[in-house]
Amino acid sequence: MKSYDIVIVGGGPAGLAAAASAKENGIDSILILERDRELGGILNQCIHNGFGLHTFKEELTGPEYAGRFIEKVEDLGIEYMLNTMVMDISTDKVVTAMNREEGLFEIQAKAIILAMGCRERPRGALNTPGYRPAGIFSAGTAQRLVNMEGYLPGREVVILGSGDIGLIMARRMTIEGAKVKLVAELMPYSGGLKRNIVQCLDDFNIPLKLSHTVVDIDGKDRVKGITLAQVDERNKPIPGTEEYIPCDTLLLSCGLIPENELSRGLGIDMEAVTNGPIVNESLETSAEGVFACGNVLHVHDLVDFVSEEAAMAGKNAVRYIKEARNEEVARIDMVPTDGVRYTVPKYIRLEKMEDTLTVRFRVGGVYKNCYISTYFDGERVMKRKRPVVAPGEMEEIKLSKAKLAEYPNLKTITVKIEEA
Amino acid sequence: MEKRELICIGCPLGCMLTVELEGAEVVNVTGNTCPRGKTYAEKEVTNPTRIVTSSVKVSGGDRVSVACKTKNDIPKGKIFDVARALKDVVVEAPVCIGDVLLENVADTGVEIVATSTAKRK
Ligand SMILES: Cc1cc2nc3c(=O)[nH]c(=O)nc-3n(C[C@H](O)[C@H](O)[C@H](O)COP(=O)(O)OP(=O)(O)OC[C@H]3O[C@@H](n4cnc5c(N)ncnc54)[C@H](O)[C@@H]3O)c2cc1C
Ligand code: SF4
Numbered sequence A: 001m002k003s004y005d006i007v008i009v010g011g012g013p014a015g016l017a018a019a020a021s022a023k024e025n026g027i028d029s030i031l032i033l034e035r036d037r038e039l040g041g042i043l044n045q046c047i048h049n050g051f052g053l054h055t056f057k058e059e060l061t062g063p064e065y066a067g068r069f070i071e072k073v074e075d076l077g078i079e080y081m082l083n084t085m086v087m088d089i090s091t092d093k094v095v096t097a098m099n100r101e102e103g104l105f106e107i108q109a110k111a112i113i114l115a116m117g118c119r120e121r122p123r124g125a126l127n128t129p130g131y132r133p134a135g136i137f138s139a140g141t142a143q144r145l146v147n148m149e150g151y152l153p154g155r156e157v158v159i160l161g162s163g164d165i166g167l168i169m170a171r172r173m174t175i176e177g178a179k180v181k182l183v184a185e186l187m188p189y190s191g192g193l194k195r196n197i198v199q200c201l202d203d204f205n206i207p208l209k210l211s212h213t214v215v216d217i218d219g220k221d222r223v224k225g226i227t228l229a230q231v232d233e234r235n236k237p238i239p240g241t242e243e244y245i246p247c248d249t250l251l252l253s254c255g256l257i258p259e260n261e262l263s264r265g266l267g268i269d270m271e272a273v274t275n276g277p278i279v280n281e282s283l284e285t286s287a288e289g290v291f292a293c294g295n296v297l298h299v300h301d302l303v304d305f306v307s308e309e310a311a312m313a314g315k316n317a318v319r320y321i322k323e324a325r326n327e328e329v330a331r332i333d334m335v336p337t338d339g340v341r342y343t344v345p346k347y348i349r350l351e352k353m354e355d356t357l358t359v360r361f362r363v364g365g366v367y368k369n370c371y372i373s374t375y376f377d378g379e380r381v382m383k384r385k386r387p388v389v390a391p392g393e394m395e396e397i398k399l400s401k402a403k404l405a406e407y408p409n410l411k412t413i414t415v416k417i418e419e420a
Numbered sequence B: 001m002e003k004r005e006l007i008c009i010g011c012p013l014g015c016m017l018t019v020e021l022e023g024a025e026v027v028n029v030t031g032n033t034c035p036r037g038k039t040y041a042e043k044e045v046t047n048p049t050r051i052v053t054s055s056v057k058v059s060g061g062d063r064v065s066v067a068c069k070t071k072n073d074i075p076k077g078k079i080f081d082v083a084r085a086l087k088d089v090v091v092e093a094p095v096c097i098g099d100v101l102l103e104n105v106a107d108t109g110v111e112i113v114a115t116s117t118a119k120r121k
Helices: A013-024 A041-045 A062-075 A139-148 A164-175 A194-204 A261-265 A303-322 A401-405 B035-046 B076-087
Strands: A002-009 A030-033 A049-051 A079-081 A085-089 A094-099 A103-114 A118-120 A136-138 A156-160 A179-185 A208-210 A212-218 A225-230 A243-246 A249-252 A256-258 A290-292 A332-336 A340-344 A356-363 A367-376 A379-389 A395-400 A412-419 B002-007 B016-022 B025-030 B053-059 B065-070 B090-092 B100-102 B112-114
Touching: A002 A013, A002 A303, A013 A030, A013 A041, A013 A062, A013 A103, A013 A303, A041 A062, A041 A139, A049 A062, A062 A303, A085 A261, A103 A303, A118 A139, A136 A139, A139 A164, A139 A249, A139 B065, A156 A164, A156 A212, A164 A179, A164 A194, A164 A249, A164 B076, A179 A212, A194 B002, A290 A303, A303 A356, A332 A340, A340 A412, A356 A412, A367 A395, A379 A395, A395 A401, B002 B035, B016 B035, B025 B035, B053 B076
Parallel strands: A002 A030, A002 A103, A030 A079, A103 A290, A136 A249, A156 A179, A156 A249, A179 A208, A332 A412, B053 B090
Antiparallel strands: A085 A094, A094 A103, A118 A256, A212 A225, A225 A243, A340 A356, A356 A395, A367 A379, A367 A412, B002 B016, B016 B025, B053 B065, B065 B112, B100 B112
16 A cells, blocks of 8 residues: 555645645655646636735736646645545545546555535525426536636526625626626625625626525526515515516526535544534644645635645644644633634644634624624633624634633633624 | 725725715725725726636637636726627637737737646647
8 A cells, every 4th residue: 555644635725735835844745636637626617816815915816826836736746646536534544546547546644634625505595396497507517617618508697696606607607798687695695705796796787686586497498587586584485576587597606515525434523514524723623633624624715715724734734743642632612602603623722722823713694893702711802893794704813822821721712793 | 075985806805995085086095904905996986997807719729718817907898898809719729827818908908818728639
């Protein structure tokens, strides 16, 4: 069996940044396994710009951003295998993978970094009875068709769900000559970034119908139209608000969830809110020496933060290999509450913490003029005023090790939204 | 004095900006996290521009299309002219990131550059 110090599953921005960071922190034996025919992950189909302002101080498109990291990985001489699908990971860190040249094969790793990204939610949001005519696509599939296959899947389009991919596809299909009639969103707020609403909808006068959903699809072989209806506070369609919209294509943008088959197969503890693994301050899962970063951990909207998080995972994997383990260390639990839905990490071991630690989270609703407050046990130690927070945008707080050390018996750190 | 609320599109943070105008002149910008926000606000109220991203067909390559963008931003009103100008463009592989695919697109004085690669088949 071949063996490597660090095996990285997935060659998207997370896998690439983790690999580069592991190498820079002094480990040479690294292997990236990628199932696609090229490195770069989802960024290869995200040809719009807006990537990398924080990392490179310039605005790049997806493939350009990925290109920078691919170049870095090549320059550092890191090994990777393409067209190679990881099938299974065992708790003793044997990775089982498959490709055309070698068939099924095993690799022994000392540490593993999970970087498999995310996939689109299945058609959950669409519970309409009747036929499934042609012309219904997920927004991500449509993105791949238009941007990589050069094929426009329809001319008159309705988009259900206002996640970023849906918004970006509204603009993309408009530029390609399609008529995007509207974007319907079940919730009373958009799930996408504000800038995407401005640039992708407002710029082209595409209406965003909040608190609306599709209740019926017309057409047997091909979509001929949809029926739109307004919903009440319990997301139930309000009778009498139905409106028929002729169209030949319906795009579903129902959000993303971490690709978690391998994580589940490994038997690691999962976080119900994110659908990703539970991790500690080192981004290590409940399986010792198995780390997670990027969209497989929790779905990000900014690739810059993916790269940053992944670099930490790479560094920590190196530390895990090089340092002796001291078994039982005290742990401080992170408690998300009052509007904060989850935190990454979920718990902190002070001994292993860096000087500062970024804790990322999402909120469950739109809150205006609020504080993001942090409590050490019962005491509020930090509050930050925010004009508005929304579920579509990831938030963060920074914890300092020095500050934590001032509270020797600290058990919990609570993060919550408070009225200002 | 006139006040206008804008959302900065300089980066995905999407800061909420308030622009104070004296006639056609910008006198103050608040709400921006970085200097780009101020530049954006000043431009957006006087001469709004955008970067256009799209793709063009490739012949003889290992893929059917490559991604591209306007090298600099172009007037917002010209987005569709740029899109139309790209419709019939076919470029010969190989293509590298940064290659100029079209000069002076739709008379904007701006180049179209490749943002992804295509190797020869
Ligand atoms: C449509 C869309 C638009 C976005 N827009 C922006 C934007 O404007 N600005 C911005 O900053 N960010 C944006 N993002 C966010 C950013 O692109 C992602 O957060 C980022 O790509 C996540 O990186 P990742 O490496 O975690 O996942 P991915 O890019 O998904 O990479 C995961 C990789 O793992 C591979 N893989 C999965 N399972 C296996 C397996 N079993 N074996 C081998 N390989 C496997 C996959 O093939 C893939 O290459 C956008 C994301 C999407 C989806
Ligand atoms: S002001 Fe700066 S940080 Fe804020 S959205 Fe604009 S570019 Fe981004």
